[in-house]
Amino acid sequence: MSVLQTLIDAVALGTIYALVAMGIGLVFGVMRLVNFAHGELITAGAYALVLTNHLPLVVSLVACFGVVIALALAMDVTYRPLRTTTPTTMLVTTFAVSFLLQAVALLAFGARGENANVLPELNRAVAIGDLRIRWVTLVSIVVGGLLLGATAAVLGRTDIGLQMRAAAMNARTARLLGVRASTVIRFAFLLAGILAASATVFLTVQRPLVTPSYGFQLVIPALVGVVVGGMDRLVSATLGGFAIGFAAAVLGEVLPADGRVFLDTALFLLVILVLLVRPSGLFTRSRAAWERL
Amino acid sequence: MRRVAVGSQLLAPVLALALVGVVGSLTSRSVQFQFRFALVMATIVIALYVFVGNSGVVSFGHISFVAVGAFAAGLTTVPEALKLSLSPDLFPVIAGAEVGNAVSLLLAAAVGGLFALIVGGPLMRLSGLSAGIGTFAVLVITNNVLRNWEAIGPGARTLSLVPETTGFLQATLGAIAVAVLAFLYQRSRFGRVLRASSDDTAAAEGAGIDIYRQRLLAFALSGALAGFAGGLLVHLLGSITTQQVYLDLTFVTLAMLVIGGVRSLWGAVVGALLVSGVNSLLLTAENGLDLWVTDLTVPTGTRLVTLGVVMALILIFRPRGLTGGREVTLGRS
Numbered sequence: 326m327s328v329l330q331t332l333i334d335a336v337a338l339g340t341i342y343a344l345v346a347m348g349i350g351l352v353f354g355v356m357r358l359v360n361f362a363h364g365e366l367i368t369a370g371a372y373a374l375v376l377t378n379h380l381p382l383v384v385s386l387v388a389c390f391g392v393v394i395a396l397a398l399a400m401d402v403t404y405r406p407l408r409t410t411t412p413t414t415m416l417v418t419t420f421a422v423s424f425l426l427q428a429v430a431l432l433a434f435g436a437r438g439e440n441a442n443v444l445p446e447l448n449r450a451v452a453i454g455d456l457r458i459r460w461v462t463l464v465s466i467v468v469g470g471l472l473l474g475a476t477a478a479v480l481g482r483t484d485i486g487l488q489m490r491a492a493a494m495n496a497r498t499a500r501l502l503g504v505r506a507s508t509v510i511r512f513a514f515l516l517a518g519i520l521a522a523s524a525t526v527f528l529t530v531q532r533p534l535v536t537p538s539y540g541f542q543l544v545i546p547a548l549v550g551v552v553v554g555g556m557d558r559l560v561s562a563t564l565g566g567f568a569i570g571f572a573a574a575v576l577g578e579v580l581p582a583d584g585r586v587f588l589d590t591a592l593f594l595l596v597i598l599v600l601l602v603r604p605s606g607l608f609t610r611s612r613a614a615w616e617r618l
Numbered sequence: 619m620r621r622v623a624v625g626s627q628l629l630a631p632v633l634a635l636a637l638v639g640v641v642g643s644l645t646s647r648s649v650q651f652q653f654r655f656a657l658v659m660a661t662i663v664i665a666l667y668v669f670v671g672n673s674g675v676v677s678f679g680h681i682s683f684v685a686v687g688a689f690a691a692g693l694t695t696v697p698e699a700l701k702l703s704l705s706p707d708l709f710p711v712i713a714g715a716e717v718g719n720a721v722s723l724l725l726a727a728a729v730g731g732l733f734a735l736i737v738g739g740p741l742m743r744l745s746g747l748s749a750g751i752g753t754f755a756v757l758v759i760t761n762n763v764l765r766n767w768e769a770i771g772p773g774a775r776t777l778s779l780v781p782e783t784t785g786f787l788q789a790t791l792g793a794i795a796v797a798v799l800a801f802l803y804q805r806s807r808f809g810r811v812l813r814a815s816s817d818d819t820a821a822a823e824g825a826g827i828d829i830y831r832q833r834l835l836a837f838a839l840s841g842a843l844a845g846f847a848g849g850l851l852v853h854l855l856g857s858i859t860t861q862q863v864y865l866d867l868t869f870v871t872l873a874m875l876v877i878g879g880v881r882s883l884w885g886a887v888v889g890a891l892l893v894s895g896v897n898s899l900l901l902t903a904e905n906g907l908d909l910w911v912t913d914l915t916v917p918t919g920t921r922l923v924t925l926g927v928v929m930a931l932i933l934i935f936r937p938r939g940l941t942g943g944r945e946v947t948l949g950r951s
Contacts, residue, residue, distance in 0.1 A: 359747065403934065410937035413676050416750070417876040418933040420869055425926025432919040552751040589762040593755035600755075601740055604748045 330456050335574035337462040339567040340469035344524040345547040346566020347476060348517030350559045353551070354493035355506075355513045356408060361419040362400060364544030365426035366393050366518060370525035371535040372434060374441040385443055390522040397518030401511050408506075423541060430537035438536040441529040448530060465527045472523055473563065476516060480559070485512050493559070546573065546592075553599050555606015564608045569596075628801045630946035631887040632794050635660060638891060639790030650786070652901070656894035657789040658850045660887055661796050662867075663874045665843035667886035668800045669836045670875060672809055674816030675745060678868055679737070679753030682760035683841040685863035686733050687726035687848025689764065689771050692780045692858055694722045700779060704772045712770065719783040723792075723849040730845015731838050738837035742830055745819075757868060765860040776859045777852075784854035792850045796843050800883055803839060812836055877932050879939025884946050889939065893929065900924055 345363065352360050373392040377385040403422065407415050447461040480486035485508070491499040492509045500506055528543065529535065547566050554565015569592070576591050599607050635657065642653025666680045693701065694715045701713050717725065741752045765774050784792070803809045812832040815822030822829060852858045870893070878889020900921035932940065 403930075406934050407937060412746070413670075413674075413880060414876055414933060414937045416676060417872050418930065418937070421873055421926060421930040421933055424869055424873075425923065425930050428919070428922035428926045432923055549751055549754070552747050556747060586766040587762060590759045593758045593762075596755045597740070597752055600744055600748050600752050604744050 327455055330458075331575060331578045333456070333458060333466075334462060335571045337465045338574045339569075339571035340465050340473075341524050341527050342543075342547050342550060342570030343473060343563050343567040344469055344520045344527075345543060346551045346554070346569075347473060347559065347563040348520040348524075349544075349548060349551050349566075350556065350562030351476075351489075351513045351517050351520075352510075353556055353562070354559055355489055355496070355510050356404070357412065357496075358404060358407065358415045359412075359419065359548065359556075360400065360404075360517075361416070361544065361548070362423040362426060363517065363521065363547075364540030364542070365423055365430075366396055366400075366521040367525045367528065367540030367543060368426070368430060368535070368537065369393055369396050369540075370522050371441050371529050371539050372430065372439070374443050374525070374529055375434075375439040375535055378440070378442055382444070386526065389525060390519070393522035393525065394515060394518040397514045397521070398511065401514040427537045427541060434535075434537065436537065438534045441533050441535050443526065443533075444530050445533075461527065461530045469523070469527065472520060476520065477560075479516070485509070489513060546570070549593075549596055553596055553607055555609035557606070558609060561606050561608035565606065568607065626947050627884070627945040628798065631797045631801075631883050634887050634891060635793045635797060636790060639786050639793075643786040649898070649902070652894075652898040654784060654786060654789045654854055656891055656898070657793045658784065658847060658854050659871070659874065659894050660890035661793045661847040661850055662844060662871050663878075663886045663890035664793070664796050664800050664883065665840055665847050666871055666875055667840075667880070667883060668803060668843060669833075669840035670872075671880050671882065671886065672804060672812045672816070673833050673836055675833065676750045676872070677753040677837075677840075678750055678872070679741075679756035679760075680840065680844045681863055681868040681871065682757045683730040683734050683844035684848035684851065684867070685760055685764060685860065687730040687845030688852040688858050688863055689777065689848075690729040690845070691722040691726040691849035692777045692852040693771060694725060695719065695781050695853075696777065696779055701772075704775055704777065705768045707768045708771075709769050719781065719788075719853065723846055723853075726849030726852075727842045727846035730848065731842025733845070734841020735834070735838040738834045738841070742833040742837055757864070761860055761864045771860075774860065776857050778857035780852050780856050780858070782853060782856040784850050789850065789854065792846070796846065797883065797887065799839075799843065800886075803836075804883060808832060808835055873929050873933070877929060877936075877939060879941035879943040881939075881943030882941055882945045885939050885941040885943055888941055892940070893925070896928055897921070897925055 345367070349360060349363050352358060352363075370389045370393040373388045374385055377388045400422070404419070407418055447464060448459055450457045450459045480490055488499065488504045489509050489512065491502070492504055492506065496506065546569050550566040550569030551562040552565070554563070554568060555561030572595060573588070573592055576588055577585065580588060580591065603609075638653055638657055642650055645653065662684055666677065669675070669677055669680070693712055694717045698713050698716065701708055737756050741749065741756070744752050764771055767773070771777065804813075811822075811827055815827050815829045815832060819829065848863065874889040874893045875886055876889070877893060878887065879885025904921055
């Protein structure tokens, strides 16, 4: 396995994590809420793909995006009473919602796992010189990158994006200036839903076996990446998500075969190290943001 | 009068735990386990409370102290031959160690406390979400190492045939002892200083308080109590795997604490006992519940959903917890 091959695969995994991380970062920005249940958006999308497997691809994709966006907007409504509580309560509540949705999935689909066989042809590889790159890798990088760019453009170039950035910077002042908190938060959940649904499609191509904890297993490292990158800015949160996916993929290649079971240990030691050296985030500039927390 | 009122704050949690112990021991053999389990869960939640409640910092890492406590107590009370058949690579020190029940519990507390002190050393410099993620990293690493390093434990296999010594006496007294220690700490100079510093970090530092040292002290004490609770747990179950002391337990104990009310010992006890109670009821219902009038049997899997709904509803509509973070007093305090 050449170095370049490893790097390309790592970038692809990093991009998927970045999509998840950006969704978490968007919601955190406008309402200071870390949504553990973000993973269940992905799980829901994956089960939507499972259930529509026999139908045409377009129907599957529409179902996936529809279910994920609907669930994201439902989360917005559910979390509404939490807006005035402490970060601890918010965190544990979203954890409880995640637990609940996983229990529902377990009840509905069982623990065994279902096959979401979408776009299997993307698993074929193309040979470029010595490299063997699967289509899904390329599609993840290109489409994922475009989506990240598009979201950034929405935030940078549109009215609602400006309002979101204002709310993320200082929610109270933004409201005094006429930004409607509910609108901004709903829009953040909507964008997070779209990003999560896209991540779902890329992910199910590579890992078709969907279990009730499908999204949860992805969101934990993404969340860690968000905090390591720096929660206070969307860019740093997204980069953090990318970094953790990238690091996981590279460590998986670099570690000797008998040490690979200790991948998590290596990854999370790295996390602790980064947190100690840069507690406000790996990709942030100042300490000020951190001290507010 | 004030002294009486303060003492009475301890009375309610201790009485509640004692009540569960006494009532539980009078029930039929089949449900006794549920009561003992509730007491051990309460012990874990109180241990968690000592750090989270007083410092205001969330820890996702406490179950790793429960885990090392459980494996320390378990491995030192299982016969050597059995240990080596499970895990031939075990360090001779661990394989040869064999102690009694009481010593194994103290050992669990010592191992938990020491481990917390070591990881808390660097981690207590963090605050807010960084601290949360840092402690979570400890949880993942502990699980990963315990599960894969067969020189210190059974690895992914089940450690079984641990003496089941956590009967009602041990469960009740253990829980009460931990509650008393938590209360003494909370009323001590250290506990008050830490609580004050969590209310206003800047003012506390201005008053010359070393928040780092206070947090570390609370973390180590809390880790020791969690280790002890792990010892109680392994002696209750008679067997343990690394997955039993990982994410699910972390989530459930944190939810219990927040549901009861993070800021009070009473909240920790109420949350743990109440959620355990609901869980046991649902568990019984899944196996067929005789409701005097009619037999009610709900399908398997409903328990987790109902438990999730109950927890989410309480958290969303009573975000300060059922007790609102207050202690119970006789007089007006």
